[in-house]
Amino acid sequence: MFSGLFLLAGLALLLINYVVVNETVPDGTGIVSEVVSGEAGAPPPEMYDQVVPAPRDSGQFTTKVARTAVETFRTSTMRQLLIASGIALVGAAAIAALLGWLTARRALRPVHTITATARRLGAESLDRRINLDGPQDELKELADTFDGMLDRLAAAFEGQRRFVANASHELRTPLAVQRTLIEVAMADPTASPELLRLGQHLLHTNERSERLIEGLLVLARSDQGLVSQGPVRLDEVVASVLRSTGGMAAEQGVTVVSRLEPRLVFGDQVLLERLVTNLVHNALHHNEPGGSVVVEVGDQPALTVTNTGAVVPADVVPGLFEPFRRLDRSRRAGRDGAGLGLSIVRSVTRAHRGVVSAEPNLGGGLRITVHLPGLHRALSPASAPAETLGV
Numbered sequence: 001m002f003s004g005l006f007l008l009a010g011l012a013l014l015l016i017n018y019v020v021v022n023e024t025v026p027d028g029t030g031i032v033s034e035v036v037s038g039e040a041g042a043p044p045p046e047m048y049d050q051v052v053p054a055p056r057d058s059g060q061f062t063t064k065v066a067r068t069a070v071e072t073f074r075t076s077t078m079r080q081l082l083i084a085s086g087i088a089l090v091g092a093a094a095i096a097a098l099l100g101w102l103t104a105r106r107a108l109r110p111v112h113t114i115t116a117t118a119r120r121l122g123a124e125s126l127d128r129r130i131n132l133d134g135p136q137d138e139l140k141e142l143a144d145t146f147d148g149m150l151d152r153l154a155a156a157f158e159g160q161r162r163f164v165a166n167a168s169h170e171l172r173t174p175l176a177v178q179r180t181l182i183e184v185a186m187a188d189p190t191a192s193p194e195l196l197r198l199g200q201h202l203l204h205t206n207e208r209s210e211r212l213i214e215g216l217l218v219l220a221r222s223d224q225g226l227v228s229q230g231p232v233r234l235d236e237v238v239a240s241v242l243r244s245t246g247g248m249a250a251e252q253g254v255t256v257v258s259r260l261e262p263r264l265v266f267g268d269q270v271l272l273e274r275l276v277t278n279l280v281h282n283a284l285h286h287n288e289p290g291g292s293v294v295v296e297v298g299d300q301p302a303l304t305v306t307n308t309g310a311v312v313p314a315d316v317v318p319g320l321f322e323p324f325r326r327l328d329r330s331r332r333a334g335r336d337g338a339g340l341g342l343s344i345v346r347s348v349t350r351a352h353r354g355v356v357s358a359e360p361n362l363g364g365g366l367r368i369t370v371h372l373p374g375l376h377r378a379l380s381p382a383s384a385p386a387e388t389l390g391v
Contacts, residue, residue, distance in 0.1 A: 002100030003093060010089045014082075021081055025074050110139040114146055126154040164217060171213045179206045218274055218344050232269045234372070235260040235297045241276045242295065245284065253289035254307075256280075260297045265372045267352040275348040276303065278341040279368055283307035287365070301369040302354070309365040317358050317366070321346045345370070 110132050117130050129150060132143035185191065186199040242258055249256045265272070283293040283305050291308035298304075323343040342358075345368075349356040354372040361367055 002104065003097035006096040006100070007089070007093045010092060014085045014089055017085065018078070018082065022078060025077060107139075110134065110143060114143055118146075121150070126150060126157055167217065171217075172210070175206055175210050175213070179203065179210075182206065212340070218271070218348075229267055230269070232265050232267055232272055234263040234265050234272065234302060237269065237273050238276050238295060238297050238303065241273060241280055245277075245280050248281075248284055249293070252284050252287060253291075254284055254287045255292045256284075256295065257292060258295045258297075260295075261299070263297050263299070263302055263374060265302065265352065265374050267372075271348045271351065275345050275370070278345050279303070279305040279370075282341045282368075283366075286310070291365070299374070300371055302372040302374065303370040304367065306361065306367040307365045308361070308363065311364045312360040312366055314360055317360060320358065321356070342368075 113132060114130055117128055120128055129147045130143045131147065132140055134140050182199050182202050186196055186203075191199070238258065238260055242256060245256070280293070280295065283295075284307075287293065287307050287309045293308075294304075294306040296304040296306075321342045323340055346356050349370055349372070352372055354370060356368065356370045358366050358368045
């Protein structure tokens with residue numbers, strides 16, 4: 001922009017100079033008339049050889065030669081003026097472009113600092129600040145405003161962390177007490193059948209409340225970012241989850257097939273285990289007797305969970321990752337849970353700087369893929385063999 005504006009200004013100046021010089025330098029007719037009439041004194045030296053040697057009685061010829069010489073001189077002068085001015089303009093434009101680039105780079109350096117700091121920010125790294133030094137100009141004011149905003153965000157996230165930690169204890173404790181009281185009442189030999197049925201219903205409600213609170217707490221924790229991070233073997237986490245869900249798969253009549261390759265990621269093992277657990281439970285719950293679940297761990301995508309089941313319309317798949325969103329609201333709430341499973345999966349994936357997506361299978365069910373950035377470290381080249389669980 002600076003160079004373009006300078007070039008336009010230079011072109012305007014060149015045109016003005018050309019017009020001024022063109023109007024100032026006299027043409028051949030005028031100057032020859034002055035020379036012949038003796039009003040202008042002696043002719044210019046460059047025309048002397050063409051004007052003077054002519055005989056005195058051939059004035060018309062002398063005037064013609066002088067006029068031609070002056071016109072040639074004038075044309076040559078204007079042409080040289082254009083060439084020299086054009087070269088000077090191009091050179092000045094190049095210098096202006098270089099100086100403009102250096103000046104803009106120096107002036108915008110604080111903007112790059114602000115941008116780099118903003119890119120490194122996350123819920124787990126809100127302690128970063130720009131702390132821009134320099135004069136109190138607009139960029140310094142912008143950087144200070146950005147630092148102030150980060151201070152407010154850090155205070156808000158810290159308050160939310162404390163709330164989640166306190167809520168985790170305050171909400172679980174009364175539910176655990178209620179469950180204990182119900183179980184004690186049901187263990188009484190004198191309890192009537194009506195009391196036992198009521199106790200079973202209360203236990204079921206209590207269990208669902210615990211799952212709901214646990215899901216909300218995990219969702220809030222994952223939305224805050226990763227507090228503790230480290231290398232995690234994703235394939236080992238998946239294998240552990242599949243072993244713990246073997247009984248559920250057998251009860252549902254679903255075959256679980258795993259294809260696990262060594263995969264190392266950087267993140268929170270507890271949250272990653274919750275991610276895998278939610279995906280596997282979702283694949284088992286929304287399946288059919290005699291169906292299957294295929295769990296794969298590889299490079300990219302890092303995790304893939306494919307299950308059979310009812311046909312899922314493609315237009316409703318994106319909404320399944322929203323909180324409290326279920327595919328079929330007529331299903332029993334006790335079986336489907338609180339509707340937070342895939343929401344937690346998406347939140348945990350984002351906290352690990354990954355991407356989760358889902359697509360319906362042609363024969364029914366879903367295929368959910370999770371892309372996670374990995375650690376490029378040497379792992380065992382041997383892949384775990386395929387393992388079949390369930391019926």
